[in-house]
Amino acid sequence: MTKSALVLGGGMVGVCTAWHLAQRGFDVTLIERGEPGRETSYGNAGLIQREAVEPYEFPHDLGTLLRVAVGIGNDVAWRARDLPAIAPRLLRYWWHSFPSRYRAIARSYEAMIRHCLDEHQRMIAAAGADNLVARNGWKALYRTGRAFEVGIGEARDRAQRTGILSEILDGAALARAEPVLLHPMAGAIHWRDPWSVSDPGELVGRYAALLEAAGGRILRGDARSLTRHAGGWRVETAQGPVDAAQAVIALGPWSDMVARTLGYRLPLFVKRGYHRHFAWPGGLATPVLDTEMGIAMIPMARGLRVTTGAEFAHRDAPSGTRQMARSEQIARALLPLGAAVEAQPWRGARPCMPDMLPVIGPAWDHPGLWFHFGHAHQGFTLGPTTGRLCAEMMNGETPFIDPAPYSPARFRRA
Ligand SMILES: Cc1cc2nc3c(=O)[nH]c(=O)nc-3n(C[C@H](O)[C@H](O)[C@H](O)COP(=O)(O)OP(=O)(O)OC[C@H]3O[C@@H](n4cnc5c(N)ncnc54)[C@H](O)[C@@H]3O)c2cc1C
Known part of the structure; x- marks a missing residue:
């Protein structure tokens, strides 16, 4: 199979996934309807939250x-x-x-968070973004x-x-x-x-520039045009259709729009x-x-x-x-x-997601389709870490974090 991928969504999560794929020799096209890093990844508090070793639970006290x-x-x-x-x-x-459930979830959360500074640092250094x-x-x-x-x-x-x-x-x-x-x-x-970032959208922009420097393309397009094509995936862009063997849905809060059209009901x-x-x-x-x-x-x-x-x-x-x-x-x-x-x-x-963990892994009914979203309160923190995890899985490597707790299959109905 050719190493090519469409990454849908240019927030922190999509940009980091695309960069990690490009680092692994993939021919990568990032599809974004606007500019990278101008939505949720722009407007957050800009904290790279190494201390956030537990997700926000739903309160139980009266x-x-x-x-x-x-x-x-x-x-x-x-x-x-x-x-x-x-x-x-x-x-x-x-x-x-x-x-009882939350404790196990928190352990899987911590397994990602513990890498956040190292994974950001690698990209910050490569992007020359230390001033942010x-x-x-x-x-x-x-x-x-x-x-x-x-x-x-x-x-x-x-x-x-x-x-x-x-x-x-x-x-x-x-x-x-x-x-x-x-x-x-x-x-x-x-x-x-x-750590804290003085301009979160700009950091995503610098990571996007890093992606381009690594040979990735960033094209304007509507992710909702994603279709199966010749055993792979196709999306329509301002510069015409683009095909790739694999596709990743990294559309943050819009991810369900595309997943739903393909028959997935993710909560x-x-x-x-x-x-x-x-x-x-x-x-x-x-x-x-x-x-x-x-x-x-x-x-x-x-x-x-x-x-x-x-x-x-x-x-x-x-x-x-x-x-x-x-x-x-x-x-x-x-x-x-x-x-x-x-x-x-x-x-x-x-x-x-209701179980407080992001969805990272293969879509069960469509070979070559991947989900990567649902980072809730810490997507700005986690993008480089889970971007690496997702790219490693797509590349067939042994992932550096056990991906099982984040598998989309946990939402598959019997
Ligand atoms: C007030 C607030 C404070 C926060 N503070 C923090 C914090 O301090 N630290 C932290 O780690 N996290 C924080 N977060 C959470 C964090 O911002 C998110 O988890 C993270 O930005 C999600 O990134 P993403 O890439 O998944 O989504 P997004 O950044 O939303 O990216 C999705 C992209 O998909 C694109 N898109 C959507 N539809 C289409 C389409 N049809 N076609 C093409 N492209 C499309 C959008 O334009 C967008 O660029 C905060 C969030 C909020 C709201």
């Missing part, structure tokens, strides 16, 4: 569920009219979050002593189980470390290992999120996350980026206004913010 249900708090929001359609997937998400990356971690801020105590307990537990280290800062130590904060806090946990759902940049004088030593309010504040190239938590809604439903407005209010009370940079907040959608 207090949290009630708080979310009545709309108190800002970390989770939902669009009531979309809930009936999303509920079956959320129920499965809840089911997978029971401790800060390597001094981020801080989780706690407003109340009770939440801080819980956070400390979890951090110690994480250190014991996975060796991920953090520094505990009490209120006074935090005030010294981040004097720009306008509001006193109970304390903070400084995760030192993660992808989204957690939407918003961001907006604000002018500010600077002064944060690291990005900060207000844990109890569910917002992240990250110094970026365009200003201070304020990102929201999760919104449960249809991917394409109109934007809500409340969560971003509240997030802005909270951020303004914490930091000296000026005017908003954009006229409207940005909105994106984290591509999620």
Whole structure:
């Protein structure tokens, strides 16, 4: 079989997959409807989250569920009219979050996350993108002593189980470390290992340039035109049809659109999120996350980026206004913010699976077709790692991570 591949989707996941394929001698064409790295992989918090050794579970304690249900708090929001359609997937998400199942899932999650810095570093170095990356971690801020105590307990537990280290800062130590904060806090946990990126879309753009330098092509096209052709795959592009022996669906939150037309019913759902940049004088030593309010504040190239938590809604439903407005209010009370940079907040959608693991592997009914999506809260972190894993499988190599937990076949109906 010729070593050729179509990679559908030019987000962090697709671009990294394509680069790893090109590195292995594949003739690669990346198909993107716009520019690489301009959707979910643009609008995130830009954290390469080495500390994220566990995925976000569905809450089980009654207090949290009630708080979310009545709309108190800002970390989770939902669009009531979309809930009936999303509920079956959320129920499965809840089911997978029971401790006995969740523990096994978290082990498979950690198996990917542990490689994230090394795999990004390889691409950052090759792309000459070091100027976009800060390597001094981020801080989780706690407003109340009770939440801080819980956070400390979890951090110690994480250190014991996975060796991920953090520094505990009490209120006074935090005030010294981040004097720009306008509001006193109970304390903070400084995760030192993660990195942050000042322009996430630009990093994907640099990785895309790396792909082209390695001989890959990037063409405008609509992934929905994918069809079987002469024993391989064909897609229509602005420059005419392109054929290849293999094809990878790496369309992030849009992945189900193409998978569905080929007969696959994969339970992808989204957690939407918003961001907006604000002018500010600077002064944060690291990005900060207000844990109890569910917002992240990250110094970026365009200003201070304020990102929201999760919104449960249809991917394409109109934007809500409340969560971003509240997030802005909270951020303004914490930091000296000026005017908003954009006229409207940005909105994106984290591509999620009910068992919190991405889908990486061969499609069971179509030889040469691969799935690679569903990275939820950490696709920016994981793209280079799972891109390598996917490319190794497509190339017939022994994968560097056991791919079994991420296999699409787990969703195959009997
Ligand atoms: C508010 C927020 C904060 C986040 N913060 C972080 C973080 O700090 N760290 C982290 O690791 N992750 C974070 N994430 C998650 C992360 O952004 C995603 O998991 C990741 O970007 C998904 O990448 P992707 O390549 O799968 O999808 P995308 O980046 O969405 O890429 C999919 C691509 O497919 C293209 N496409 C779609 N349809 C078609 C079509 N028909 N034809 C051709 N092309 C098409 C799109 O244009 C797009 O470029 C955050 C997400 C949000 C929303």
